[in-house]
Amino acid sequence: MSSKQEVKIHEKYIPLWQDPSRYFVITGGRGSGKSFGVAVFLLNLTYEQGHKVLFTRYTMISAQTSIIPEFIEKIDLMGVSEDFRITKDEIINLTTGSSIIFKGIRTSSGNQTAALKSLNGVTTFVLDEAEELVDETVFDKIDFSVRSQLKQNRCILILNPTTKEHWIYKRFFGSRGVIDGYNGSTDDITFVHTDYRDNKKNLSKSFLNQVMDMKARRPDKYQHQILGGWLAKAEGTVFRNWRVGDYLQTEHSCYGQDFGFSVDITTLVKISVNKEDRKMWIREIYGKPNLSTEEIAIRNKMECGMDLIICDSAEPRLINEIKRKGVNIKPTIKRQGSILSGIALMQDFEIIVDRNSHGIVKELNNYTWQDKNAKPIDGFNHFLDAARYALQYLVQGVNSGKYVVR
Numbered sequence: 568m569s570s571k572q573e574v575k576i577h578e579k580y581i582p583l584w585q586d587p588s589r590y591f592v593i594t595g596g597r598g599s600g601k602s603f604g605v606a607v608f609l610l611n612l613t614y615e616q617g618h619k620v621l622f623t624r625y626t627m628i629s630a631q632t633s634i635i636p637e638f639i640e641k642i643d644l645m646g647v648s649e650d651f652r653i654t655k656d657e658i659i660n661l662t663t664g665s666s667i668i669f670k671g672i673r674t675s676s677g678n679q680t681a682a683l684k685s686l687n688g689v690t691t692f693v694l695d696e697a698e699e700l701v702d703e704t705v706f707d708k709i710d711f712s713v714r715s716q717l718k719q720n721r722c723i724l725i726l727n728p729t730t731k732e733h734w735i736y737k738r739f740f741g742s743r744g745v746i747d748g749y750n751g752s753t754d755d756i757t758f759v760h761t762d763y764r765d766n767k768k769n770l771s772k773s774f775l776n777q778v779m780d781m782k783a784r785r786p787d788k789y790q791h792q793i794l795g796g797w798l799a800k801a802e803g804t805v806f807r808n809w810r811v812g813d814y815l816q817t818e819h820s821c822y823g824q825d826f827g828f829s830v831d832i833t834t835l836v837k838i839s840v841n842k843e844d845r846k847m848w849i850r851e852i853y854g855k856p857n858l859s860t861e862e863i864a865i866r867n868k869m870e871c872g873m874d875l876i877i878c879d880s881a882e883p884r885l886i887n888e889i890k891r892k893g894v895n896i897k898p899t900i901k902r903q904g905s906i907l908s909g910i911a912l913m914q915d916f917e918i919i920v921d922r923n924s925h926g927i928v929k930e931l932n933n934y935t936w937q938d939k940n941a942k943p944i945d946g947f948n949h950f951l952d953a954a955r956y957a958l959q960y961l962v963q964g965v966n967s968g969k970y971v972v973r
Contacts, residue, residue, distance in 0.1 A: 580604035596795035600766035613660035627671030684712040701946035809918035823957030824878040851924035864892035
């Protein structure tokens with residue numbers, strides 16, 4: 568039988584217990600201990616009756632193999648394993664009945680926002696790795712569902728700061744004049760920021776040596792990744808071969824379209840290319856969420872007439888319906904590796920973005936490679952995917968249902 572142990576956390580996390588705020592924004596760089604501090608708080612919170620914590624990440628393949636083992640480690644450290652029952656997606660405090668439920672916002676079955684916001688009795692909503700959620704409306708829908716009248720309602724965002732274009736920065740920092748590294752409360756928001764210097768006793772000598780090496784060689788990277796500073800522009804962007812300029816119509820042009828599902832935007836762009844000089848010009852036509860098939864068809868006919876549109880191939884039924892409404896639209900050809908090959912093709916061109924195409928500029932500044940594998944993030948890519956479909960068609964063509972090199 569385990570004996571209870573007092574687990575100490577950094578004093579900067581004490582406001583999680585004491586502040587009456589609704590929003591808690593927890594930021595920090597690598598090795599800052601922010602995940603540990605929040606996990607210990609949540610486990611302690613379950614010792615109060617009537618709490619239901621919804622712990623989410625944008626993508627969560629299996630809580631049982633990813634997040635829950637981290638919580639079990641803290642439970643063992645606290646010496647209270649007999650107080651908890653643990654399932655594949657829930658931790659229940661047997662002494663009070665309060666629980667922590669683990670769910671992904673996006674799973675293999677699609678976007679789960681509707682299911683998450685319908686959960687009854689949630690008192691605390693936690694968004695871990697919050698920087699991965701690029702759609703603020705998804706956060707809002709779950710946020711509005713946290714409305715218990717008997718307990719303090721909390722929305723806790725845990726993140727490594729990314730770019731100042733991210734909605735989290737604009738909403739919680741930029742619009743309020745909150746600076747990097749701020750600890751304190753304002754406007755019903757509590758900010759907690761830590762970095763490795765607050766957690767040195769729990770870090771290996773090898774890690775600390777790496778930190779010092781990065782500080783000497785790459786002070787910009789040290790400021791962002793280690794100290795947790797916000798970037799004016801995202802690091803590791805997929806496309807660096809672009810500039811803003813005047814749109815030039817060439818003899819090779821067409822439209823590209825990416826369909827939005829649920830809260831994602833449906834986008835339409837126009838591109839033209841100079842194959843010899845390897846230049847492409849791109850113009851944003853529209854980007855709107857929640858468009859019906861009828862609305863897409865009307866907008867496309869109004870903007871494109873009978874000019875060709877190359878679109879996402881994921882919804883054949885939707886494409887056929889738009890076709891029947893008199894739109895000249897064809898699906899892109901997708902096959903294994905087509906995303907990376909399309910990105911490589913775009914990287915081979917100088918990209919000139921029309922001066923009024925602010926949505927495209929935002930995506931180019933924030934469409935980055937994932938840290939753990941050679942794939943781009945699934946975000947900030949709706950205009951860029953549409954441009955990719957169109958460019959692949961113009962450069963490679965379509966012949967008998969297959970792309971061929973011209």
